[in-house]
Amino acid sequence: MEKKITGKESLELEKNISGKERRKQILELIRQSVVPLSGAKLGQLTGVSRQVVVQDIALLRTEGHEIISTARGYILPAEEKCVSRKFKVYHTDERMEEELDTIVDLGGAVQDVMVNHRTYGKVSAELQIRSRRDVQNFLEQIRSGKSMPLLRITSGYHFHTVNAESEEIMDEIEEALKAKGFLADVLPYEKEEL
Structure with missing residues (x-):
């Protein structure tokens, strides 16, 4: 009862x-x-x-x-029956495509990007990148000069919320990001972001 x-x-x-x-x-x-x-x-x-x-x-x-x-x-x-995880990553503009391709190639979807700026606070944007085609469309928008990547205002450091169908896929994504040197250490004040 x-x-x-x-x-x-x-x-x-x-x-x-x-x-x-x-x-x-x-x-x-x-x-x-x-x-x-x-x-x-x-x-x-x-x-x-x-x-x-x-x-x-x-x-x-x-x-x-x-x-x-x-x-x-x-x-x-x-499509919402999935797992989510936030990753803190670091890279230059030149490695943006590699980072995003790594995630989508393993079955992940990049939901958003967020930076934790010391003056402006948290700034985020929806991305909804699920495939290499989405990656290319995103990069075309950036390269057109209409806007710049958020990572520039925090010297390359940013967060992504990533969705995947299972924890196993998410673990593979995390390992791949780590192996390629994309993962960054989370600072004590950033713990609430994860």
């Missing part, structure tokens, strides 16, 4: 986890589930009410996650 969480216990649990962390947890629960998860079940698993879950789902959707509501609960489209 499942224990019901009282209002008081729910408030205590809500205090112990930030909304951002809870939403990340909700997304991961939906991503890993083979069956739809109801708002009540997600609330029970995360220690909040169904109404809080509904609000969190709305916020996740505004962040671009295509969460689908069904009569039996929440699901994600097949």
Whole structure:
């Protein structure tokens, strides 16, 4: 028999986890589930009410996650059922293509790029690079001179969120980036980025 969480216990649990962390947890629960998860079940698993879950789902959707509501609960489209990992990398403009090709050739998709600038703070941009064709299109835009890569404002250091179908693929990507000298050490103040 499942224990019901009282209002008081729910408030205590809500205090112990930030909304951002809870939403990340909700997304991961939906991503890993083979069956739809109801708002009540997600609330029970995360220690909040169904109404809080509904609000969190709305916020996740505004962040671009295509969460689908069904009569039996929440699901994600097949392409969102993946694992994500953030990598801190370093390279020059000349090695940008090699870095991106390394990721997509092993089955990864580069979701975004983010720099942690000491004056401007966090600056990020969506990339959605999934293939060598996407890499070439991105590089053409950069080479056209209309804009410059974000990595230039942080001397080559930047983060990528990478998606893949499995942890095994993600581990292969990490090893390849490491072997080619792309991975950079994460500084203590950057730990929250990962």
